[in-house]
Amino acid sequence: MSTEQPQSGDPTGMAGPVTDDARLFPPLQGRAVPVAQDRWERLVSAVDIPQPPEAVWAALTDPGRVAHWFGVCRGNWARADCEVMLDFEDGEFFWCRIQQNSAPTADHPGRLRYLWRWVGIGPVTSVTWTVAASEGGTSVTVVEEAVNPPSDWRSWNGMGWPGILDQLAAHLRTGTTWRWPWRRMGPYLQVPLPAPPFQAWEALTAPGAVRHWLQPCAGSLAVDDEMTVVMGDASGCALLKVTRLVDSGQEFPSYLPYLEFELRRPRWPAPLAGRIWIEPVGLHESLLQVFQSGWEGVGIPAAVVERRILTGYWTSAAARAQMLLRPPGAQAPPIGPHGWSLSGGDDG
Structure with a gap:
C-alpha cells in the first residue's frame, strides 16, 4: 500500500506537473522588450581663412583672443586634462574638459579637442577643431559629436557651426572685439x-x-x-x-x-x-x-x-x-534649508 500523501489542498496530487507545464505555455501577450534606443549625430563645419595656421591657432587657443569672438575663458583654456568655463557673460556657459591640444606644424595639422556640457549640467558632447595649412591660408574644421542629443540639436547649433566660424574669421580679419549682439x-x-x-x-x-x-x-x-x-x-x-x-x-x-x-x-x-x-x-x-x-x-x-x-x-x-x-541608493548631495542653492554646476 502506497504511503505517498497528496499535497495539502490538492486531493489529486497533480499541482506540481501543471505548474511545471504552465511555465512552458506562457500567456498570449507580447514578450519583446527594447534593448537600445540610441541616436548618434555629427555636425561638421569648415571655413577657409586667409591667415597662416599659426595666427589662426593663436586666436583659437589664447584665452584673451577667444574672449573676443567666442566666450570668456575662466580657467585653463586649451590645456590638456584641465577644466574651464567658456562664459557668455549672460548666465549661460559651456563647462569644458580639454582632452587634446597639439599645435600645427609643417607636417601635421593642429588639433584642439574637448568635451563640454551646456551650463555644466547638459548632456556631454565632443568637439574637435582641426587647423591645417591650405592654399592661400588655413582650413579650419569643427566636428561636434553627440549620443542621444535633443531632437532639435542640429537646429540649435545652426546646422553646424557656421556662425562661430565666421566670428573667428571676422576677428582675424578685422580685430573685432565683440562676439554677437544681445540674444532675444x-x-x-x-x-x-x-x-x-x-x-x-x-x-x-x-x-x-x-x-x-x-x-x-x-x-x-x-x-x-x-x-x-x-x-x-x-x-x-x-x-x-x-x-x-x-x-x-x-x-x-x-x-x-x-x-x-x-x-x-x-x-x-x-x-x-x-x-x-x-x-x-x-x-x-x-x-x-x-x-x-x-x-x-x-x-x-x-x-x-x-x-x-x-x-x-x-x-x-x-x-x-x-x-x-x-535611483534608490544613489548618493545624493546634502540638502539644506535653502533649496535654491542646489546647483548642477558652477554658474559663475
Missing part, C-alpha cells in the same frame, strides 16, 4: 533624467515634486493659476503662469507632454514666454528642457542682469529635478 532667446536648459519621459513627467508635475524643484511659495501648475517662485537669495520672486498644458498622449505627432508659460518679475512691464518639455534619450532615460524667449519685448534696461538671475534659477531647478529621480 534664452536661457535654455537641458538636464538628463534617469527615467523614461512619461514616468519622469508624471513624477515632476506631481504637486509635492513641484514644490521641491520649482520652489513655489504660492500657486500651482494649473492653467491660468499664477505661481510665485523664489529666484534665490536677495533676488526676489517671479510669477509663473501656465498658459497651455498638454499631457502625455494628447498631441500628435510625438504624444509627449509639455507646458507653455509666461514668466514675469514685479519690475518688468511685460512677461517672457517659456516652455518646459521632455523627450526620450536612449533607453529608460529622458531629457528635461526649459526655454525662454521674448527679451526684446520685456522693456527693462538691465536685461542681462535679469537673464543671469533666471539662468541661475533654472539651472538649480533642473538639478533638483534630476535629484528627485535619482
